[in-house]
Amino acid sequence: MSALSVAVIATHGFSPFHFSVPCIIFGQAMPEAGLFDLHICAEHPGVVHSDIGVSINVGEGLEALDSADIVVVPFWNHPESKPSEALLASLVAAWQRGADVVGLCLGTYVLAYAGLLDHRRAATHWEFERDFTRRFPAVHLDSNALYTHDDRLITSAGTAAGIDCCLYIVRKHYGSTLANRVARRMVTPPYREGGQAQYIERSVPETTRDNKINELLDYLRRNLDKSHDLDSLAGLVSMSRRTFTRHFIKATGVSVGEWLNAERLHRSQELLESTDHSVETVAELSGFQSPVSFRQRFRSRFDISPSEWRRAFRGTRTER
Known part of the structure; x- marks a missing residue:
């Protein structure tokens, strides 16, 4: 069984935390090799600066999306600005080819600008709810969801919800056993499913003081x-x-x-x-x-x- 190719897109002004989440979960946190093949890419390969001054040197361009099974936009630092046509076209082409396209936190804006979320359910950071719905009235924004999945388009709410979302993707492809192993390595709860009541973790204690x-x-x-x-x-x-x-x-x-x-x-x-x-x-x-x-x-x-x-x-x- 071949590894699933994951392309994580670095954009100027990216958030190091949001960017590191898919890189860790689909990379370092995997308990064994050969399950995911991680690629870091950018529209313009080279040095990409974050929103706090940290920079990374990216070696691959958007051609990495051509063969990716999963494409992740981990953040978008400019909600008011439409991404380039090259980036949007690459996302649309990846989705039409059959890839899962993921927007974490404000990365949901990029999927929305691409028109991929029209008439579909989506999530983003709650602080941007009004702005998002004003800009994209055709998108069914679920402000109560930690993450959503609608027709291979996966979006998450803010910050830590990106972890839940990426663990969901691991679980979707490889089942709960592997996702739980990854969660344990990261010392995080195995899952908080999409804000839905049926997925709340058990509340009974495993051990007591007695x-x-x-x-x-x-x-x-x-x-x-x-x-x-x-x-x-x-x-x-x-x-x-x-x-x-x-x-x-x-x-x-x-x-x-x-x-x-x-x-x-x-x-x-x-x-x-x-x-x-x-x-x-x-x-x-x-x-x-x-x-x-x-x-x-x-x-x-x-x-x-x-x-x-x-x-x-x-x-x-x-x-x-």
């Missing part, structure tokens, strides 16, 4: 597929039912039932993303009493069906 409860949590994670009741669990930690209930809520902030439900849903997500098990088998392995109750709880929590989750986060490629 060692007895920690041991019980480890036991429960190893036995999520089994049924549990308060009396048996209290016996495992040598407490009365009432004392155990009080200790558990104090340590975790939630009841035993709430904790188990959250962990079982999290386990089901992992199984949906990393195995070919049927939804019925996923429900059983995750500890739900029936596929029906599993589907109901999953949709209630994430506002999406288990099958839809699998299609969204399985990734079109598999990790090596």
Whole structure:
């Protein structure tokens, strides 16, 4: 399987932070070689100055876009100015050829100036919402989204949302396992999906300050597929039912039932993303009493069906 070619475009006045995000995620943060082939390019190769005086020497021109699978505009320092026709034409040609075209933060302006976002959903920094909608009334700006994906056009909100967006792209192509490994290397949350409620990370703690409860949590994670009741669990930690209930809520902030439900849903997500098990088998392995109750709880929590989750986060490629 060949590596995906990523072209990151440096423009004059670029933001070093925004520019470094795709370079790190598709480059240094990759846990293994051969997944992405990173190219830094500019309309005019040579020295390109940032908005804080830092400069980079770029060796490739816009011809790098001709064969790129993913094209990233990490920033645009001049929202009021239309980019050159050469840059806009190259972006349009890349998208028409089948590439993903990405605008991080104010890089969304460049995609909008190219006309690529007309009648499509997009995101950008919230401070520029009024300006953006005034300039591009045909674009459906989602001011609540961390990032959006509409017909191979991917845009993000400001600053740190670029990290979420690039991790989403890794996840889209190679699945959640690789994206999570990259996130761990960067010491950042694995995903904050597009501002949508169904994608919020689990809120239950993995460990507490109570060692007895920690041991019980480890036991429960190893036995999520089994049924549990308060009396048996209290016996495992040598407490009365009432004392155990009080200790558990104090340590975790939630009841035993709430904790188990959250962990079982999290386990089901992992199984949906990393195995070919049927939804019925996923429900059983995750500890739900029936596929029906599993589907109901999953949709209630994430506002999406288990099958839809699998299609969204399985990734079109598999990790090596």
